[in-house]
Amino acid sequence: MATIGYKSDDEYSTITDKGDIGFVDFDKYKSSYSYNPNEESDIVVISVPFPLIEGKPKSGFVGETVVDSITIENTTNETVELWSIKIYDSKPEDSFTLSLMKPPTACSDLEYVEEFMESFSLEDRMLQPGRPLTVWLTCKPKEIGLHTSAVHFNVGDDNIERLVFVLAEDNVSQSLASSRPFHRNRKKKAPAVDVGFVGGSRPTRDSCSIFRHKLPSYSIPRDVREMMEKRKFPDVIGEGLSRDNYVAYFRTLLSIEEIKMEEDMRDYDMQFVTMKRRGQHFLSLHVPGLAERRPSLVVRDHIFAKLATAYASEIITPYQGYIHRVEAEDVYLKFDKEFHDNHVGGNLYNVQFAFNRVGVRRLHQAIEATESLDGEILFPSVISSTRNIQAAVLAPRNSSMLNKEQTSAVEKILGCEGGAPYIIHGPPGTGKTRTLIEAIIPLHIMRKDARVLVCAPSNSAADHILEKLVSQQNVEVQEHEIFRLNALTRPLDNVNPSCLRFCNVEDNGFKCPLLRELRRYRIIISTYASAFLLYAQGIKRGHLSHIFLDEAGQASEPDTMIPLSHLLSKETVVVLAGDPRQLGPVVFSKDAERYGLGRSYMERLFECELYGSLNENYATRLVRSYRCHPAILKLPSEMFYGGECMSIPCKEDDKTWVDLLPNKEFPLLFIGIQGCDEREGNNPSWFNRIEASKVVEIIRDLIQNKGLKEEDIGVITPYRQQALKIKRALIQSFDWADIKVGSVEQFQGQERQVIIISTVRSTIQHNNFDRIHYLGFLNNPRRFNVAVTRARSLLVVIGNPHIICKDHYWNKLLWYCAENGSYKGCFLPEKVEIVQDDSEQANNWDQDQWGYVNNWDQEWGRVNNWDQHEWGQAKNWNDDGNEEKQILQPASVDYTSVPVMDEAEWSDGWK
Numbered sequence: 001m002a003t004i005g006y007k008s009d010d011e012y013s014t015i016t017d018k019g020d021i022g023f024v025d026f027d028k029y030k031s032s033y034s035y036n037p038n039e040e041s042d043i044v045v046i047s048v049p050f051p052l053i054e055g056k057p058k059s060g061f062v063g064e065t066v067v068d069s070i071t072i073e074n075t076t077n078e079t080v081e082l083w084s085i086k087i088y089d090s091k092p093e094d095s096f097t098l099s100l101m102k103p104p105t106a107c108s109d110l111e112y113v114e115e116f117m118e119s120f121s122l123e124d125r126m127l128q129p130g131r132p133l134t135v136w137l138t139c140k141p142k143e144i145g146l147h148t149s150a151v152h153f154n155v156g157d158d159n160i161e162r163l164v165f166v167l168a169e170d171n172v173s174q175s176l177a178s179s180r181p182f183h184r185n186r187k188k189k190a191p192a193v194d195v196g197f198v199g200g201s202r203p204t205r206d207s208c209s210i211f212r213h214k215l216p217s218y219s220i221p222r223d224v225r226e227m228m229e230k231r232k233f234p235d236v237i238g239e240g241l242s243r244d245n246y247v248a249y250f251r252t253l254l255s256i257e258e259i260k261m262e263e264d265m266r267d268y269d270m271q272f273v274t275m276k277r278r279g280q281h282f283l284s285l286h287v288p289g290l291a292e293r294r295p296s297l298v299v300r301d302h303i304f305a306k307l308a309t310a311y312a313s314e315i316i317t318p319y320q321g322y323i324h325r326v327e328a329e330d331v332y333l334k335f336d337k338e339f340h341d342n343h344v345g346g347n348l349y350n351v352q353f354a355f356n357r358v359g360v361r362r363l364h365q366a367i368e369a370t371e372s373l374d375g376e377i378l379f380p381s382v383i384s385s386t387r388n389i390q391a392a393v394l395a396p397r398n399s400s401m402l403n404k405e406q407t408s409a410v411e412k413i414l415g416c417e418g419g420a421p422y423i424i425h426g427p428p429g430t431g432k433t434r435t436l437i438e439a440i441i442p443l444h445i446m447r448k449d450a451r452v453l454v455c456a457p458s459n460s461a462a463d464h465i466l467e468k469l470v471s472q473q474n475v476e477v478q479e480h481e482i483f484r485l486n487a488l489t490r491p492l493d494n495v496n497p498s499c500l501r502f503c504n505v506e507d508n509g510f511k512c513p514l515l516r517e518l519r520r521y522r523i524i525i526s527t528y529a530s531a532f533l534l535y536a537q538g539i540k541r542g543h544l545s546h547i548f549l550d551e552a553g554q555a556s557e558p559d560t561m562i563p564l565s566h567l568l569s570k571e572t573v574v575v576l577a578g579d580p581r582q583l584g585p586v587v588f589s590k591d592a593e594r595y596g597l598g599r600s601y602m603e604r605l606f607e608c609e610l611y612g613s614l615n616e617n618y619a620t621r622l623v624r625s626y627r628c629h630p631a632i633l634k635l636p637s638e639m640f641y642g643g644e645c646m647s648i649p650c651k652e653d654d655k656t657w658v659d660l661l662p663n664k665e666f667p668l669l670f671i672g673i674q675g676c677d678e679r680e681g682n683n684p685s686w687f688n689r690i691e692a693s694k695v696v697e698i699i700r701d702l703i704q705n706k707g708l709k710e711e712d713i714g715v716i717t718p719y720r721q722q723a724l725k726i727k728r729a730l731i732q733s734f735d736w737a738d739i740k741v742g743s744v745e746q747f748q749g750q751e752r753q754v755i756i757i758s759t760v761r762s763t764i765q766h767n768n769f770d771r772i773h774y775l776g777f778l779n780n781p782r783r784f785n786v787a788v789t790r791a792r793s794l795l796v797v798i799g800n801p802h803i804i805c806k807d808h809y810w811n812k813l814l815w816y817c818a819e820n821g822s823y824k825g826c827f828l829p830e831k832v833e834i835v836q837d838d839s840e841q842a843n844n845w846d847q848d849q850w851g852y853v854n855n856w857d858q859e860w861g862r863v864n865n866w867d868q869h870e871w872g873q874a875k876n877w878n879d880d881g882n883e884e885k886q887i888l889q890p891a892s893v894d895y896t897s898v899p900v901m902d903e904a905e906w907s908d909g910w911k
């Protein structure tokens with residue numbers, strides 16, 4: 001008979017992995033009981049109440065009663081005395097009761113534990129052979145979340161224990177339950193098709209999409225591919241980055257990154273699938289997961305299809321099919337005519353997806369173009385750069401809106417005359433973006449010849465800049481002078497309608513204006529990636545007087561080179577704004593990331609002496625933070641900025657929500673909840689519907705009772721599936737579609753009056769996995785820093801304190817709340833100091849793998865990062881999670897950090 005309480009860790013792991021649900025720090029339970037029971041008894045067999053079914057605990061509804069029986073069977077030939085049955089330490093307190101008779105499920109209060117034994121007659125307590133005794137265990141949950149207890153049996157000379165788990169749900173959490181059990185398709189990946197195929201028929205471009213400058217193909221060099229297959233690095237990587245090898249170095253890293261992206265795309269390969277004829281010209285293919293962008297496919301992407309054959313040795317030619325239309329989960333494809341002619345209804349095909357290479361090709365082209373850049377841009381040196389800026393004096397209108405450091409930065413920027421970039425940096429909310437905007441406006445007014453490009457890494461960040469620039473205070477900026485350049489693939493409905501008048505929309509889509517129109521605009525705003533369109537359309541070096549790059553710490557160096565390398569002249573002023581302590585670039589290949597793609601251009605510049613010395617002719621550090629309430633900023637300021645960040649909240653939001661807080665003076669709240677983390681279908685992303693329900697409950701209170709608006713609230717969570725579940729619950733139950741729910745990456749640079757964080761993880765075994773892979777929130781200081789600095793007035797964290805306390809940063813936050821009387825929910829773990837492992841920290845500063853940066857997948861047709869990192873599969877991982885392959889180690893490079901793998905491998909390791 002199974003015992004819950006004494007499963008070994010291995011057995012337990014098997015249970016949790018099978019059902020892909022976890023819910024409790026199991027060891028914690030074992031060690032928290034002082035009672036020292038036997039695992040099993042030789043004299044009685046005791047059944048397990050509320051047994052786990054496929055790893056899942058029994059569900060009950062808040063306010064309702066669930067009952068289960070416990071049978072105690074004497075297996076000897078003699079009478080055995082039952083001395084006592086006790087409920088030990090219910091969590092939450094008093095949620096379980098015992099009775100001798102089966103209680104009605106709608107019963108109210110049952111006897112207390114002590115009274116329970118009194119209800120036994122002497123006869124009941126004498127267990128006869130062959131006459132099992134049945135007692136009843138009842139749970140009546142008052143709150144959602146996991147309810148746990150231990151039932152102790154003192155029988156004959158034995159002490160026996162049964163651990164009990166009941167998961168209390170409500171309507172919201174039940175509505176989010178999975179109907180599809182989690183399963184993974186582990187198929188052998190076929191090598192990527194890159195030669196020897198029959199080309200397909202491409203959708204024709206309209207004339208507006210034909211550019212002056214062509215984008216070469218920049219295929220992955222065969223030697224790089226072969227070396228990576230042998231797990232060897234091309235020599236240039238071993239040399240380290242220098243001015244001489246700059247182009248070769250970064251182009252090799254881009255190829256390494258692309259090989260990884262190709263490999264990840266192989267996860268979506270489909271075998272033995274059919275296609276339907278659609279009219280005369282198309283075949284349609286059903287792609288499950290397409291609606292969730294797994295894989296992410298857009299018009300003009302292509303696939304490879306070949307007839308499936310029973311004989312592995314048979315060589316079948318692949319055909320390339322271009323996507324002409326995407327409809328829900330169907331793609332409409334056009335292949336070579338021969339393929340269409342030979343197609344018959346029942347044909348089975350093997351299909352491979354190819355990701356859209358346009359984005360990668362733009363990066364190669366941008367890196368190649370750095371050949372003609374001034375040395376001072378790429379490797380500024382103290383000797384060659386002797387800048388002494390004649391700072392302009394700012395008009396009172398602008399200076400009154402800025403603090404001392406911000407004013408100084410703007411004046412320096414106005415006085416700049418090209419050369420090495422000017423950098424504005426500083427902790428979250430210190431007004432880096434505001435300073436950029438306040439520099440652009442006087443420039444626009446004072447210099448009629450100024451032509452400005454402003455870039456941000458995501459569409460939402462670029463839209464935010466547009467909104468600020470055209471806001472009412474800035475009447476000087478005329479509407480016809482400003483243009484928001486969008487990726488041609490960006491969906492129209494992704495844009496706030498009030499911004500559309502600054503965009504070029506034709507035939508229901510974005511178009512790049514003609515060169516002569518582009519040249520007329522005085523301020524152009526785009527993402528880093530879309531800045532490519534300016535060059536492609538023919539804008540020449542020197543046309544732009546200023547290039548402002550916001551959130552520059554979030555873009556990889558090749559990303560940053562897209563707006564710079566084609567458009568810079570000696571006179572162009574470049575301004576970077578960002579914070580290297582916040583999230584960095586999103587990179588898929590650990591190798592590429594480690595050797596340079598994971599570091600931003602801005603971060604690299606800080607390693608140059610010129611910027612290291614913080615010469616104010618080159619950089620300004622902002623230290624006054626206007627965003628967060630001082631209590632919210634205190635911890636990140638101490639942890640990441642040596643406590644030098646001064647909090648100056650600019651505008652007090654109405655504190656209508658204050659009665660949510662146990663301590664009205666302390667605007668942080670930690671709500672401890674023991675839920676369950678689950679996965680469903682073939683989606684590797686995690687969700688926790690108990691936490692999701694709590695998030696919805698708080699939002700409901702804020703909006704319906706406290707008068708907040710949807711736009712005032714933001715929800716941050718590290719897993720895509722959790723974001724989708726929360727979003728779905730908010731829309732289905734309340735039609736609240738304007739509450740932003742997203743990853744930390746989607747919130748970088750943004751703020752809300754109230755931020756709610758759902759940490760999701762509730763299974764101790766998964767911590768290690770996340771730690772190794774830099775997933776979720778744990779062990780990722782940058783993600784922590786950004787997540788907790790988005791709230792202006794109120795920060796609510798919902799998570800399992802027993803899991804979150806394993807991380808140095810989250811543990812500090814948990815106890816910061818608890819010690820200020822602002823903790824609610826399940827019982828707290830014991831307070832322990834978690835020492836940050838410096839080697840891990842060093843690593844983690846560079847690892848931001850879970851990101852989902854809006855515009856990248858839209859613009860590149862690139863699979864979004866959440867999926868990649870939850871979904872990616874690589875071979876050759878053994879069960880311990882250690883890499884079987886040899887770690888690549890070029891002679892001159894230190895390669896000491898932990899091997900990394902993705903979550904899929906880990907969970908498979910358990911099977």
Ligand SMILES: Nc1ncnc2c1ncn2[C@@H]1O[C@H](COP(=O)(O)OP(=O)(O)OP(=O)(O)O)[C@@H](O)[C@H]1O
Nearest residue numbers: 401402403428429430431432433434626627650749
């Ligand atoms: N001098 C100032 N006076 C009043 N409010 C300011 C000032 N500077 C910035 N703010 C306000 O502080 C908040 C944060 O500003 P901003 O978004 O520009 O900061 P940031 O440094 O770019 O943030 P992040 O690091 O998150 O990207 C905004 O609400 C902004 O309006």
